[in-house]
Amino acid sequence: MNATLSHDMSVLSLIxxxxxxxxxxMGALLLASLFSWYYIFLxxxxxxxxxxxxxxxxxxxxxxxDLNELYQxxxxxxxxxxxxxxxFEAGFREFTxxxxxxxxxxxxxxxxxxxxxxxxxxREMDSLESSLSFLASVGSVSPYVGLLGxxxxxxxxxxxxxxxxxxxxxxxxxxIAEALIATAIGLFAAIPAVVAYNxxxxxxxxxxxxxxxxxxxxxxxxxxxxx
Amino acid sequence: xxxxxxxxxxxxxxxxxxxxxxxxxxxxxVFGVSWQQQKxxxxxxxxxxxxxxxxAPPKEELPPPxxxxxxxxxxxxxxxxxxxxxxxxxxxxxxxxxxxxxxxERKLKEQAALExxxxxxxxxxxxxxELEKKKKAEADALKAKQAxxxxxxxxxxxxxxxxxxxxxxxxxxxxxxxxxxLAGIQTKVRRFVLVPPSVQGNPEAEVVVTLLPxxxxxxxxxxxxxxxxxxxxxVERAVRRAQPFEVPSGELFQRNFREFTMAFRPQS
Numbered sequence: 001m002n003a004t005l006s007h008d009m010s011v012l013s014l015i016x017x018x019x020x021x022x023x024x025x026m027g028a029l030l031l032a033s034l035f036s037w038y039y040i041f042l043x044x045x046x047x048x049x050x051x052x053x054x055x056x057x058x059x060x061x062x063x064x065x066d067l068n069e070l071y072q073x074x075x076x077x078x079x080x081x082x083x084x085x086x087x088f089e090a091g092f093r094e095f096t097x098x099x100x101x102x103x104x105x106x107x108x109x110x111x112x113x114x115x116x117x118x119x120x121x122x123r124e125m126d127s128l129e130s131s132l133s134f135l136a137s138v139g140s141v142s143p144y145v146g147l148l149g150x151x152x153x154x155x156x157x158x159x160x161x162x163x164x165x166x167x168x169x170x171x172x173x174x175x176i177a178e179a180l181i182a183t184a185i186g187l188f189a190a191i192p193a194v195v196a197y198n199x200x201x202x203x204x205x206x207x208x209x210x211x212x213x214x215x216x217x218x219x220x221x222x223x224x225x226x227x
Numbered sequence: 228x229x230x231x232x233x234x235x236x237x238x239x240x241x242x243x244x245x246x247x248x249x250x251x252x253x254x255x256x257v258f259g260v261s262w263q264q265q266k267x268x269x270x271x272x273x274x275x276x277x278x279x280x281x282x283a284p285p286k287e288e289l290p291p292p293x294x295x296x297x298x299x300x301x302x303x304x305x306x307x308x309x310x311x312x313x314x315x316x317x318x319x320x321x322x323x324x325x326x327x328x329x330x331x332e333r334k335l336k337e338q339a340a341l342e343x344x345x346x347x348x349x350x351x352x353x354x355x356x357e358l359e360k361k362k363k364a365e366a367d368a369l370k371a372k373q374a375x376x377x378x379x380x381x382x383x384x385x386x387x388x389x390x391x392x393x394x395x396x397x398x399x400x401x402x403x404x405x406x407x408x409l410a411g412i413q414t415k416v417r418r419f420v421l422v423p424p425s426v427q428g429n430p431e432a433e434v435v436v437t438l439l440p441x442x443x444x445x446x447x448x449x450x451x452x453x454x455x456x457x458x459x460x461x462v463e464r465a466v467r468r469a470q471p472f473e474v475p476s477g478e479l480f481q482r483n484f485r486e487f488t489m490a491f492r493p494q495s
Contacts, residue, residue, distance in 0.1 A: 011256045030249075037248050041241035049237075166418055188252060 014178045019156055025149030025182050029142055033189035036138040039131040040196040047203050050128060053082025054210055061214075067092065067221075083124040083207070087215055091117040095222050106226050113222060117215040124211070128204050132197060139194035146186020153179020404475060405483045412472045413489060419465035422493045423457040429492050432459050434466060437486045442471035450488055462491045 015026060060070065074081050074089040081089070094116035098109045157175020161167050430453035437446040447466045449459045474484045 034245060034249060037245040038241050041244045042237060045237040045240065164418065166420075168418070184256075 011181065014174075014181050017174075018153060018178045018181070022149045022153045022156075022179060022182055025145055025152070026185055029146055029149075029182070029185045029189050032138045032142050032145075033185070036135055036189060036193040036196075039135055040192060043131065043135075043196070043200050047128070047200060047207075050083055050207060051203070054084045054207065057082055057084045057088070058210075058214070061088070071096075083121075083128070084211060084214055086124060087117050087120045087211060088218060090120040091215065091218055091222070099226070106223070109226065110219060110223050114215070114219055117218070121211050121215060125204070125208055128207065132200055132204070135193045135197040135200070139190050139197055142186045142189040142193070143183070144186075146183040146189075149182025149186075150179040153182065401479065404479060408472075408474055408484070409487070409489070412469075412474075413491075415472060416462070416465050416469045416489070417491070419468045420491065420493075421461050421465070423455070423461055426453075426455050426458045426493050429494050430454050430458070431490050431492050432462050433488055433490045434459075434462055435486060435488050436466055438472065438474060438480075438484050440474075440476070440480060442474045444470040444472075451490075458493065 015023070018026065071089060071092045074085045078086075078089070091113050095109065095113045098112055154176055157172050157179065160175065161171055164171055431451070432449060432453035433451035435448050435450045436444060439445050444467055447463050449463060452459050453462075474480050
């Protein structure tokens with residue numbers, strides 16, 4: 001029996017004093033929070049960069065540059081090129097290859113060009129959307145996981161009441177506070193993940209619309225060149 | 228190459244920022260949410276003061292020294308003995324000369340008597356004035372002495388009062404302290420009392436607890452049974468299980484906690 005009547009209620013001591021399942025839950029949530037923040041920052045950087053590159057390439061493209069020159073540049077700097085540049089490159093490569101073949105049908109030429117662009121577009125979208133699903137699941141699941149830890153902790157602290165004649169708030173309060181820490185950590189992990197997910201999903205959508213409209217317009221330009 | 232470098236650069240940045248964010252959260256939790264409980268006494272003895280007692284005991288207002296009952300001597304009335312003028316004796320007709328002579332003599336005598344009377348009166352007057360002066364001086368001295376006496380008495384009373392007050396305060400604070408500890412012990416023991424279901428009503432059990440200076444229980448015995456042996460035993464057991472108690476150290480312990488009696492009721 002502890003002689004002191006007071007309980008040490010600092011957050012750290014609450015965490016270290018929690019029961020093993022609750023600590024496991026807290027650990028899992030901490031891991032989820034770490035990863036979700038890591039992806040949040042990574043996505044912020046990559047999406048911002050993708051938007052910059054898209055704007056840059058659109059500016060170059062619509063300022064009336066020579067298509068061949070653009071294609072050369074895109075092929076040379078493939079590693080640092082942006083998504084839009086890659087779509088353009090894939091489409092133009094397919095177009096030139098197909099065009100050199102004798103007796104090419106215009107419809108078939110445009111179809112294969114569009115398919116090539118579509119394939120690149122999908123690959124690029126996949127890499128842009130990667131780990132968004134992770135953020136979504138952290139945002140939706142971690143409150144429940146935290147709640148599970150809390151429920152477990154509260155169950156334990158109530159079970160401890162069974163062999164006490166006079167139950168006072170002092171008996172339950174530390175256990176409940178300890179258990180609620182799990183919910184707090186779960187919410188800490190979930191809230192930024194949900195906000196970031198919504199934000200990033202919107203950003204990726206807008207980029208996708210830009211890519212799609214660009215590939216449509218580019219197909220039109222190429223089709224005009226055939227005639 | 229450049230893209231790879233950029234990508235790993237972004238990853239490093241993301242990792243560093245992630246750790247920063249979590250450190251911030253942790254700091255917020257640890258320092259922002261201060262759940263550090265102050266050590267609270269389970270039972271507070273509250274004294275209500277209308278206002279704070281000043282450090283110096285307030286000057287006790289003694290009734291001002293009673294106005295001296297001035298012994299006013301009644302103003303001495305100069306007693307004027309109005310002596311009736313001596314009646315002229317019926318002159319014997321025998322000798323006119325003699326009579327004249329006698330008359331003359333008598334007149335002279337009378338004059339002398341009057342003179343003497345006057346002198347006597349004046350002397351009396353001066354004597355009386357002197358007496359009065361003396362009396363007045365005496366009264367003044369008495370008054371001064373009485374005032375000094377009252378002053379000394381008042382100072383002594385004040386000092387005594389201050390001493391009494393200090394002693395009473397010390398005693399009260401010691402009692403408060405003891406009460407606080409007793410209440411704490413009582414509360415702690417009460418937590419461990421398992422009231423047996425056979426208890427009827429709200430009987431009181433008194434136990435005598437002997438403590439060691441560290442607050443450990445040396446001995447418990449029932450002084451006054453509640454009439455229900457099971458409850459007595461439960462209280463006894465609870466005292467043993469609730470140890471160690473928080474007790475003061477030093478003389479306060481020796482005087483109040485070495486051995487003390489506590490009463491318990493199933494429902495308080």
